[in-house]
Amino acid sequence: MKKLGLRKISFVMAAVLALAAIGAPQLDKLLKLGGVVAIVNAMGKQMNEGINKLWGRQDTWEVKTKVVPILSVGINSSTAVGAAQVMGPPHQVDKVVAVAQPEAQLLGRELRMKALIPVSSKDVLKDIRAVEHVGVSGIVDIKL
Numbered sequence: 001m002k003k004l005g006l007r008k009i010s011f012v013m014a015a016v017l018a019l020a021a022i023g024a025p026q027l028d029k030l031l032k033l034g035g036v037v038a039i040v041n042a043m044g045k046q047m048n049e050g051i052n053k054l055w056g057r058q059d060t061w062e063v064k065t066k067v068v069p070i071l072s073v074g075i076n077s078s079t080a081v082g083a084a085q086v087m088g089p090p091h092q093v094d095k096v097v098a099v100a101q102p103e104a105q106l107l108g109r110e111l112r113m114k115a116l117i118p119v120s121s122k123d124v125l126k127d128i129r130a131v132e133h134v135g136v137s138g139i140v141d142i143k144l
Contacts, residue, residue, distance in 0.1 A: 036142055040069045040083045051085045051138035064090040065137060070116070071124045073102040085138035086118045088131075095131045100124040 040047070044067040052058060052065060059065055065087045072081045084099040096118045104113050118134040121127055 036082065037069050039142055040067060044068070044083070047083060047140050048085055051140070054138070059090075062089070063087060064093040066093055066096070067138075067140060068096055068098050068118075069122075070099045070101050070139075071122065073100055073124050073128070082142050083140035084116060084118075084136045085140070086134050087137040088118075088134035092131055092134050095120045096134055098122050098124065099136060100128045102128070 047067040048065055051067070065085050067083050067085050070082045070084050081101065086093055086096050086099065098119055098121075100115075100117045100119045102115055102117070102124075105111065106113065116136040117128060118131045118136065120129045120131050
């Protein structure tokens with residue numbers, strides 16, 4: 001019994017030390033990423049209903065909507081920046097777990113482009129797998 005308690009304490013201490021080693025800027029990013037994802041997981045259904053009310057529409061057997069996190073894709077990093085409502089055939093919408101938002105600049109910093117791509121993987125750094133026939137129909141700004 002005492003060994004189990006000691007293991008738990010050791011695990012917690014190791015986690016605290018690891019978080020301290022990450023540093024404040026990275027910890028802030030991790031907390032925001034986790035916070036946005038947690039908010040979308042907890043309130044996604046209500047957000048979806050709210051956007052549908054703005055549009056004056058309801059899901060049908062042909063078209064379904066849902067709210068997922070937006071993951072901004074930069075060089076070697078991703079950050080949850082808000083939420084998006086996606087819309088399309090139900091069997092395709094069910095595959096969407098996030099919206100990737102890759103960014104690029106042209107002409108120095110004169111033009112900045114962003115794409116919103118419904119994807120089937122949250123690991124948007126390694127692989128952006130677009131879900132066909134699904135588009136973004138709404139944006140939710142989340143201030144943390």
